[in-house]
Amino acid sequence: MKRSLLPLLILLASTRTCLSENIVPDSARAYQYLKTVCAIGPRISGTVGMQKQQELIDTHFQKLGAEVRYQEFDVTHPKTGAPVRMKNMIISWFPEKAKRILICCHYDTRPFPDRETLPFNRVKAFIGANDGASGVALLMELGHHMNKISPQLGVDFVFFDGEELVYDKGDKYFLGSEHFARQYRDHPPESFQYVKGVLVDMIADRNLKIYMEKNSLRYASDVTRSIWATARKLRVKEFVNRSKHEIRDDHLPLNQIAKIPTCDIIDFDYPYWHKRNDLPAACSGQSMAKVGRVLLAWLEEN
Numbered sequence: 001m002k003r004s005l006l007p008l009l010i011l012l013a014s015t016r017t018c019l020s021e022n023i024v025p026d027s028a029r030a031y032q033y034l035k036t037v038c039a040i041g042p043r044i045s046g047t048v049g050m051q052k053q054q055e056l057i058d059t060h061f062q063k064l065g066a067e068v069r070y071q072e073f074d075v076t077h078p079k080t081g082a083p084v085r086m087k088n089m090i091i092s093w094f095p096e097k098a099k100r101i102l103i104c105c106h107y108d109t110r111p112f113p114d115r116e117t118l119p120f121n122r123v124k125a126f127i128g129a130n131d132g133a134s135g136v137a138l139l140m141e142l143g144h145h146m147n148k149i150s151p152q153l154g155v156d157f158v159f160f161d162g163e164e165l166v167y168d169k170g171d172k173y174f175l176g177s178e179h180f181a182r183q184y185r186d187h188p189p190e191s192f193q194y195v196k197g198v199l200v201d202m203i204a205d206r207n208l209k210i211y212m213e214k215n216s217l218r219y220a221s222d223v224t225r226s227i228w229a230t231a232r233k234l235r236v237k238e239f240v241n242r243s244k245h246e247i248r249d250d251h252l253p254l255n256q257i258a259k260i261p262t263c264d265i266i267d268f269d270y271p272y273w274h275k276r277n278d279l280p281a282a283c284s285g286q287s288m289a290k291v292g293r294v295l296l297a298w299l300e301e302n
């Protein structure tokens, strides 16, 4: 008896996984969040749609017991010259922890689907199911699991406003993340420090394939490689272990201005990028859940 038990014990020890590897986000619920966000309509910075989305996010995370804060500032509207009130939203988990991880996405939508071929389509509504809502939906879903993990580091979810309040070539991108990064650099918080960050963008493509993004490797190689290592361990094969695109996104100000090494998890091979058909039908809850599963396991390793 004793002898035959030994191999079993060895087997049990070797297959023991950490708790968070078993946390699988609810793909149906994540997809429902994506649809709810899209049902608001366009969420362009400074519009009623954006305000409705802020209320949705605020209520959601308050209910889950997180701290919700706003970082507000004004910009000049690139088209009309009128002031636009911008709001980054910051949702804090484990607020007592002084070393923190940033998990972020942009939550505004581009004013128009300007990559449409026909000019009259370029002035139609842009819903941004993958480019906008997917990050929001994933973070809303992750909110349900934050009390199940016990990372060494605290976690802040940040929703950036004004990633693409752009109408013409030359209009500025990344208004929210740039403001956030400047504030962090110029007024460093006394009680905490961000040690690394992850940006998620366009992570709901039905045909998900996420390559290592080149700027992420340049500025945040350790963060990027550790996330892909976690994905490999979990056998989430949608994280492809090589680089492909070089993307300018909200992670640039975080890396360059705030000096927070931040990786961009983005599936840039999306046929409806900046097109009218960036709709929930092109998105998948399973894709979001896969990214969420990797992130939760990775967070617990930190």
Ligand SMILES: [Zn+2]
Pocket: 110, 131, 164, 274
């Ligand atoms: Zn976009």
